[in-house]
Amino acid sequence: MxxxxxxxxxxxxxxxxxxxxxxxxxxxxxxxxxxxxxxxxxxxxxxxxxxxxxxxxxxxxxxxxxxxxxxxxxxxxxxxxxxxxxxxxxxxxxxxxxxxxxxxxxxxxxxxxxxxxxxxxxxxxxxxxxxxxxxxxxxxxxxxxxxxxERRAIKTTDAIDDPITQAPSVAAHTKVPYSEPTPWINRRxxxxxxxxxxxxxxxxxxxxxxxxxATGGTISTAPGGMKDVSDAANGMLPNPTPLPDSVNVVGGGAKGYFRVYTVTPLPTFDSKTWSFTINGLVDKPATWNWEQFLALSRTVQVSDFHCVTGWSVYKNTWEGIPLSALLKQAGLKSNAKFVKFYSGDGVYTDTLTLEQANMDDVMVAVLHDGKPIHRDYGGPVRLIVPKMYAYKSVKWLDRIELIDKDHIGYWEERGYDTDAWVNT
Structure with missing residues (x-):
């Protein structure tokens, strides 16, 4: 059945x-x-x-x-x-x-x-x-x-005998619904x-x-959504002196707004203690303090920035050191296969292959639209890999290591793809 x-x-x-x-x-x-x-x-x-x-x-x-x-x-x-x-x-x-x-x-x-x-x-x-x-x-x-x-009170008319016939009044048999005056607004x-x-x-x-x-993240109303960096907030003195193209903001400035995503406590930086290191499988390991790092030759590029969560910021003017120039200056040993990046928060890491790291637009950036990069957005120094989603662009970058075996990065350990190419 x-x-x-x-x-x-x-x-x-x-x-x-x-x-x-x-x-x-x-x-x-x-x-x-x-x-x-x-x-x-x-x-x-x-x-x-x-x-x-x-x-x-x-x-x-x-x-x-x-x-x-x-x-x-x-x-x-x-x-x-x-x-x-x-x-x-x-x-x-x-x-x-x-x-x-x-x-x-x-x-x-x-x-x-x-x-x-x-x-x-x-x-x-x-x-x-x-x-x-x-x-x-x-x-x-x-x-x-x-x-x-709504509960309504019911009042029954009392039975009253007719004074002439002594018979029960019709009212005695009739229940008249009664309710309090209706208020202008009820409980519901x-x-x-x-x-x-x-x-x-x-x-x-x-x-x-x-x-x-038109975003849902923590942003500012500054052009491109970057917060302004004051000397007090930055803690990194002196501020980088921008190149002419960066001052002119090639491309007219960033279009869109950055969202602030952080899964670790925001680190703090001070130019007195900050350093940047490149080591591992290199011929000339080096460490720079802030002023020495700012003295390195820089270039300017315009590129888009894409987050894997869906938002994008277009036409960013980045100024910094091409990663390929840093690698060339360090000199790579024959067994170097991958480039590992360390964040100043002590937690966040990621890697690129040597081929990826040597792409022309991969940059160690210190300026965005002619201004220092605020800590909330990965400054004072961050990696920029425009052709990949932004989780590859390590924030608060302070160390680069050349290694011979692939390393599983912070986000890759948590389910993100190692292959992070943007479909453009």
Whole structure:
């Protein structure tokens, strides 16, 4: 005997329930991945599993949309006289489909041009800013204790005998409904408005800050999104004297905004103690202090900067020392095969092959758009590898080592690809 197929109403209820749980966990995992306060906590081997869970749930959300489509026509017919429900359904479908499509682009980022990823990230963020508060509001205002009808007092007219016939009055047999005067706002409305106001106060400042810059990270309003570096904040004196092309900001300056992503405590630097070293399998190992490092010959280039999370900053004017020049000056031993980079935070490392390291645009940079690089963005010195995603461009660079075997970098240990080429 075959099982009876669930009814239309039960199917809708099941899809709604599963969608609710999936969206809830998507919101939590998305927050964990993007919230700077918890990025450090996830910096170990937890980050990649959380990311994979987020992707799997996004795919399952798409499956639920697919399962709902055959029911959609009947559902719309059922609620055709209910404009609020139709509006809610339309908004939720836009959210889910928008999240799904933009999420696919971000998930398969290497198969799309950077412009696509940049747009997808903005759409994904915008839908999150609009969708998560709405879903919280929608969910809380529909829990059982808010949906109970208002209690109304019932007053029964007292039985009074007719003074003439001594018979019970008709009023004695009639129950007249009685209620207190209706207030201008009931409990449910008050709670809904209060919740809406609380969400607005909590979220609006961050949302408008994001909207102003079309990004969701910690950024500044300076050109290119770089914070200005004052002598006090920099701690690295003297400031580099920029070359003429860097002063003129070739290309007109950076287009876009940097997001600040850090998974380790921001290191501090002082020119009195800072040093830069190149050693390992080289003929002439060397160490420079800050003033000696600034005396090295520098060049200027214009290149794009792409983050594997989806955002890009275009037409950056970088000034620094070509990595190939540093390697040539050091002299490489015959068994040197890879170039290992060390970050001043004492944690972050990565590698390039010799062929990659000798590309013309790979640079050890000290200036961005004619200004010192702020610590929040990897200064005072950082690696720039324009043709690869930015996790290869090691921040706070203070040491280069030539090695004979490949090294698994910080992000590669956590699931990122060693092959980090950008699809341009």
């Amino acid at each position: 075959s099982k009876r197929k669930p009814g239309f109403g039960k199917q809708l209820a099941e899809l709604h329930r599963w969608n609710g749980w999936i969206v809830l966990i998507l919101a939590i995992t998305g927050l964990l991945l993007s919230w700077e306060t918890v990025r450090g906590w996830l910096s170990g081997h937890f980050r990649n599993p959380v990311k994979q869970l987020h992707i799997i749930l996004g795919i399952l959300s798409g499956v639920l949309i697919f399962l709902y489509l055959p029911l959609m026509k009947r559902h719309l017919k059922q609620i055709r006289q209910r404009p609020k429900q139709k509006g809610n359904l339309s908004f939720v479908m836009v959210l889910l489909i928008g999240w799904l499509l933009s999420g696919i682009v971000l998930w398969q980022i290497r198969k799309f041009p950077p412009e696509w990823a940049n747009g997808a990230l903005i759409v994904h963020d915008l839908l999150t800013w609009a969708g998560v508060p709405y879903i919280i509001y929608h969910s809380v205002t529909r829990i059982k204790w808010m949906k109970k009808p 409305q008050f709670l809904r408005w209060s919740l809406g106001a609380a969400l607005t106060v909590a979220i609006a400042p961050s949302f408008f800050r994001w909207l102003t810059t």
